Amino acid sequence: MVIQIDDAGTVSLTPLPAVPVAFAGGSDAEGPYTLGQLNIKVWLDxxxxxxxxxxxxxxxxxxGTTLAEVAAAAGALVTRHEGLRTRFLGGDVPTQRVTGSGELPIEVWSLDERQTGPVDQTALDYALLARLAAGIGPDAPLPLRxxxxxxxxxxxAAVMVFSHLAVDFQAMTLLGREFTALLREPGHQPAEVHQPLAQAEAEADPRARRRAEAAIRxxxxxxxxxxxxxxxxxxTGPAAGGGIAQLTSPAGAAALRHIAARTRASRPTIVFAALCAVLARRTGYRECRFPILSGNRFESRLERYIGTLAQSVLVRLDTTDAGFDELVRRAFGAMLSASRNGAWDAGVAIRLHRRVAAERGLRLRFEPLFNNLVVDSSAPEAPPEPVEALAAAASGSQIVWSPAPPTSTLLRFDLWQVDGALLxxxxxxxxxxxDRNxxxxxxxxxxxxxxxxxxxxLxxxxxxxxxxxxxxxxxPGWLFVDSCWVELDEVRRLLDDALGAGVAQVFAEPAGPDTTLVAYVDGxxxxxxxxxxxxxxxxAALSDRLTAMTPQRYVICDGTxxxxxxxxxxRLLPVLAEGTGRQGLDLSRSG
Incomplete structure (x- = not known):
C-alpha cells in the first residue's frame, strides 16, 4: 500500500549497520529516456x-522472515529489473544509464526491545518510511532506497522508496507481489521481463512515433x-495551504458491486462516471473535460513492466440527458478513447501547452485530475448485502482530513480501493x-x-x-468566455497589475453567440x-489567477x-492601434 508520511510516530528505532547486497544484471548500458521517463522529468523540472x-x-x-531472506529478495529484484539500477542523466539529450553490477545498501533499524506494549504495524511502517524521507535525485547511483x-x-517491516523516474504506481504493485513471492519461493521467476531500454527502442519505431504524434494532435x-x-x-478566504479529505465507505463499495453487476462496467469506471456527474452538477459544465492518468499497459509485454509508463490524457465526457447507466457507458468509451492517446513526447507537449495558452490568453490548469490506482480484474457480481441495507450502512462511512502541501492542481481525486470499502x-x-467542507x-x-x-x-x-x-x-460579475468562467473584476485587476493602474479598462462585448473581452488602453x-x-x-501577470484571462482584443486609444x-x-476616441496581440508572440516563457 502507499503511505503518506506525516511524522515518525512514537515507534522507537535504533540504527544498525547497513547490509550491502550485491547485484549482477549484465553489462553497463545506456540509451534515451522513454516517453514515460521524459514525462516525469519535465514534471519534476x-x-x-x-x-x-x-x-x-x-x-x-x-x-518468520529473516534479514538475509529480505536481502536476497531485494538483490534479485534489482538484478532482474534494469530500471532499479539506472541513473537518470539530464542535459540536451536526457540519458538513462543502466549499471550492470554493484551493491544496494539495505538500511537496517532495530525495534527497541525495551518498548512496552504491542507495536502497531502501520505506525511501524510510518516510522520506517520517515527515515527514508530524503528525496532521491535523478542522477543518484540507484533510484531506490x-x-x-x-x-x-x-x-x-520492509519498505522501499523509489524515484518516480524509475517506477509508477502499477510498477510498485508488481514489485510488491514479486518481492513477497521471492520471500515465499526464493527461486520464483516471472515471465520474460521487458526493460526500459527496450521500451525506448520500441518507442523509436516509426509506427510508435506516429501514435505519439497523433496523441499530440x-x-x-x-x-x-x-x-x-x-x-x-x-x-471563500485567503490562500491557506492544501489538504486531503479521504472517504472510507463500505456502503460505497457494496453499491459499486451492485452497479457493476448491472452495467458490466469496471468499478473505477463507475466511480469516474459518478464524479463527472457531481462535477457537472456543481460547476454547471454539462461537458466535463479534464485529465485522467492512463497506465499505458495495454500491450501484453507491458503488463509486468517495471518502469514509469503512466501519463495524463484529456478526457471528454458529455453528461447531457444521460441517466446513470448511460453515463457509465459514456465514461467507459471516453476513458478508452482518451487512453489510446496516452503516450506522447512531454517536450513537444509543453511547447504546445504554451502556444495554445498564449493564443487563448489563459493559464491551462489541467484540473481536476482523476487518478485511478485500482486494477479491477474481478468479474462483476452483486454483493450478498441487499440494496435496502446500504442506506443504513452509510452511517459507517468516515472522512479523515489531513493537511497537505499546495500543488499546481486545484483539485485532485485519487481512487485507492474498491474492495471491502471505497477509499x-x-x-x-x-x-x-x-476548503475542507x-x-x-x-x-x-x-x-x-x-x-x-x-x-x-436513475x-x-x-x-x-x-x-x-x-x-x-x-x-453578476461572472462571465462565460471561451469555455471558461471568469470574474470581470479579476480581469480588471490583471490589467492594472500588468499595465498600470487606470491605464486600461476591459469590457465584455458580444461576438455572435459568444462573449469576448475587449481592453481599451490609454496609449x-x-x-x-x-x-x-x-x-x-x-x-506574464496571469500567475495563479484561476478566474481571469487576458482580453481577446486590445484597442489602443489616444487618451482616456x-x-x-x-x-x-x-469608442469615440481616436484609435492608435488595435489587434489581438497574438501575432509574432514569443512563447518561450508563456503559459
Whole structure:
C-alpha cells in the first residue's frame, strides 16, 4: 500500500549497520529516456519538491522472515529489473544509464526491545518510511532506497522508496507481489521481463512515433476547448495551504458491486462516471473535460513492466440527458478513447501547452485530475448485502482530513480501493478556494449518487438531485468566455497589475453567440506599446489567477474618456492601434 508520511510516530528505532547486497544484471548500458521517463522529468523540472517525486511502498513480509531472506529478495529484484539500477542523466539529450553490477545498501533499524506494549504495524511502517524521507535525485547511483525494521533476527517491516523516474504506481504493485513471492519461493521467476531500454527502442519505431504524434494532435484539439479551471468558484478566504479529505465507505463499495453487476462496467469506471456527474452538477459544465492518468499497459509485454509508463490524457465526457447507466457507458468509451492517446513526447507537449495558452490568453490548469490506482480484474457480481441495507450502512462511512502541501492542481481525486470499502480522496491545493467542507461535500456527493444508483438506474432528471449538491452560485460579475468562467473584476485587476493602474479598462462585448473581452488602453501615457506587447505583459501577470484571462482584443486609444467605465466614451476616441496581440508572440516563457 502507499503511505503518506506525516511524522515518525512514537515507534522507537535504533540504527544498525547497513547490509550491502550485491547485484549482477549484465553489462553497463545506456540509451534515451522513454516517453514515460521524459514525462516525469519535465514534471519534476517544474515541481522538483513535489511530494510524489518519490514514491513510497511497504512490502508484505511473511512472519518468520529473516534479514538475509529480505536481502536476497531485494538483490534479485534489482538484478532482474534494469530500471532499479539506472541513473537518470539530464542535459540536451536526457540519458538513462543502466549499471550492470554493484551493491544496494539495505538500511537496517532495530525495534527497541525495551518498548512496552504491542507495536502497531502501520505506525511501524510510518516510522520506517520517515527515515527514508530524503528525496532521491535523478542522477543518484540507484533510484531506490530500502529499509527494514528488525526484532532480533526477524524482519518486522520492509519498505522501499523509489524515484518516480524509475517506477509508477502499477510498477510498485508488481514489485510488491514479486518481492513477497521471492520471500515465499526464493527461486520464483516471472515471465520474460521487458526493460526500459527496450521500451525506448520500441518507442523509436516509426509506427510508435506516429501514435505519439497523433496523441499530440488529440491534446491540441482538447486544449483549445478545455476550461482553464473547471472548478472556478468565488474565493471563500485567503490562500491557506492544501489538504486531503479521504472517504472510507463500505456502503460505497457494496453499491459499486451492485452497479457493476448491472452495467458490466469496471468499478473505477463507475466511480469516474459518478464524479463527472457531481462535477457537472456543481460547476454547471454539462461537458466535463479534464485529465485522467492512463497506465499505458495495454500491450501484453507491458503488463509486468517495471518502469514509469503512466501519463495524463484529456478526457471528454458529455453528461447531457444521460441517466446513470448511460453515463457509465459514456465514461467507459471516453476513458478508452482518451487512453489510446496516452503516450506522447512531454517536450513537444509543453511547447504546445504554451502556444495554445498564449493564443487563448489563459493559464491551462489541467484540473481536476482523476487518478485511478485500482486494477479491477474481478468479474462483476452483486454483493450478498441487499440494496435496502446500504442506506443504513452509510452511517459507517468516515472522512479523515489531513493537511497537505499546495500543488499546481486545484483539485485532485485519487481512487485507492474498491474492495471491502471505497477509499476515495480529494486533494485541494488551495483551501481558500476549495476548503475542507467543499472537498468533503464532493466525496459525500459521489457516495450518495452511488447509493442512489445501486438498486436501479436513475433517469437523467434524477442524477443531479441525487448528488445532494446545488450548483456553484456565481454573481453578476461572472462571465462565460471561451469555455471558461471568469470574474470581470479579476480581469480588471490583471490589467492594472500588468499595465498600470487606470491605464486600461476591459469590457465584455458580444461576438455572435459568444462573449469576448475587449481592453481599451490609454496609449498617450509613457512609451507607445503594440497589442503584442500588451498581451505579453498580461500573460506574464496571469500567475495563479484561476478566474481571469487576458482580453481577446486590445484597442489602443489616444487618451482616456471623461468616464473610463463607459465603453461608449472609449469608442469615440481616436484609435492608435488595435489587434489581438497574438501575432509574432514569443512563447518561450508563456503559459
Amino acid at each position: 517544474q515541481s522538483p519538491d513535489h511530494c510524489y517525486s518519490t514514491l513510497k511502498w511497504r512490502f508484505d513480509v511473511p512472519e 530500502v529499509a527494514v525494521a528488525v526484532q532480533g533476527e526477524l524482519v518486522r 488529440h491534446w491540441e484539439r482538447h486544449l483549445r476547448q478545455v476550461p482553464q479551471c473547471l472548478y472556478a468558484r468565488p474565493r 476515495f480522496s480529494c486533494w485541494s491545493s488551495d483551501t481558500g478556494r476549495a 467543499e472537498a468533503e461535500s464532493l466525496l459525500l456527493a459521489v457516495e450518495r449518487l452511488l447509493l442512489a444508483a445501486a438498486g436501479a438506474d 433517469d437523467a432528471a434524477a442524477v443531479g438531485p441525487a448528488t445532494g449538491l446545488e450548483p456553484i452560485a456565481r454573481g 498617450s501615457r509613457g512609451e507607445p506599446a503594440s497589442p503584442e506587447q500588451l498581451h505579453a505583459r498580461c500573460l 474618456p471623461p468616464d473610463p467605465t463607459d465603453p461608449a466614451g472609449w
